[in-house]
Amino acid sequence: MRRGVHELPISTAGFTLTELMVALALTGIIASQLFLVLKLQHQSYSSNERALDVQEDARLVVDLLSSDVRMAGFMVPERVAIASGDGGAAAPDRLCVSDPEAINSDPPFLDNRSEPFARAEVSSVSNDSVDLSSGHLDIDSDGNNDFKVQAGIIISDGAHSHCARITSITGNRLEFTPALASAGWILPEPRAAPAIIYEIDGPNCPLGLTRNCKLLSIEVEDLQVEFGVDDVLTDGIIDRTTAEFPVHDLNGGLHDPALIRSVRLTVVTRTPQDFEYTGPGYPGAANRAAGVSDGSRRRQFTSIILPRNLL
Numbered sequence: 001m002r003r004g005v006h007e008l009p010i011s012t013a014g015f016t017l018t019e020l021m022v023a024l025a026l027t028g029i030i031a032s033q034l035f036l037v038l039k040l041q042h043q044s045y046s047s048n049e050r051a052l053d054v055q056e057d058a059r060l061v062v063d064l065l066s067s068d069v070r071m072a073g074f075m076v077p078e079r080v081a082i083a084s085g086d087g088g089a090a091a092p093d094r095l096c097v098s099d100p101e102a103i104n105s106d107p108p109f110l111d112n113r114s115e116p117f118a119r120a121e122v123s124s125v126s127n128d129s130v131d132l133s134s135g136h137l138d139i140d141s142d143g144n145n146d147f148k149v150q151a152g153i154i155i156s157d158g159a160h161s162h163c164a165r166i167t168s169i170t171g172n173r174l175e176f177t178p179a180l181a182s183a184g185w186i187l188p189e190p191r192a193a194p195a196i197i198y199e200i201d202g203p204n205c206p207l208g209l210t211r212n213c214k215l216l217s218i219e220v221e222d223l224q225v226e227f228g229v230d231d232v233l234t235d236g237i238i239d240r241t242t243a244e245f246p247v248h249d250l251n252g253g254l255h256d257p258a259l260i261r262s263v264r265l266t267v268v269t270r271t272p273q274d275f276e277y278t279g280p281g282y283p284g285a286a287n288r289a290a291g292v293s294d295g296s297r298r299r300q301f302t303s304i305i306l307p308r309n310l311l
Helices: 017-071
Strands: 082-085 094-098 122-125 129-132 152-156 161-170 173-177 191-200 209-211 214-217 220-229 260-270 298-305
Touching (some): 017 094, 017 220, 017 260, 082 152, 082 220
Antiparallel strands (some): 082 094, 122 129, 152 161, 152 191, 191 209, 209 214, 220 260
């Protein structure tokens, strides 16, 4: 006799509540670990992307700086070709290079780079301003003023030099910042030249590295400038065993700005802070001291440039 449907055997296979809870717990643990791995991979990827971005920033900045330094001294005397401000052990340096686009080299009377600066004569100087002789703002006589507000200015007496940014022009008076380290160092026949100025976090300029007060990069933390000056042995060779390299400060009257033969630039960029990063801090460059770890990754680039107009 056939068995009825209700008489078929019933399976007892399945999960108990305890087994189900254990399985859910194990699944949660595995999922959380997977999410943690993915999070760490994403953080590493983002961090590397930021590091690559600041690295590319540094390369572009060094390329632009190098190009300007190579042109320093075009149509101007050597003594007003390059100047800097030394930030010492705790701050960035400031760099000024003569502006090759400021002076019109077309007029036939400009046969050499000394002639236009027969007009760029400084009649008086104070710690934060300089007066040029009447009409000498237009040093190449092309009808245009060659000094501009927010652009750089180099002042030199042949033994010292000063790198600054013009803040205002009234008549023949140019006011500038920062002030001269000490008043009274200008000797007879001082000269001033229009320049390009690089500075970091300059007064009344955007935060970051600026060129004539226009922002280049917010990623650049430091700019260090060192010179090779052939004025100790004057033998055409920059001697590291003497005081010819590295020279950090041209404002002390110990070195002749006209005998600069090489410029070493160091640029340091940093990423935004990532407090999970515990690597080294600011690496130290030139005469600026190293710093402690602060959660930022840094990239450092150094380039040595030969200013071809000074060689």
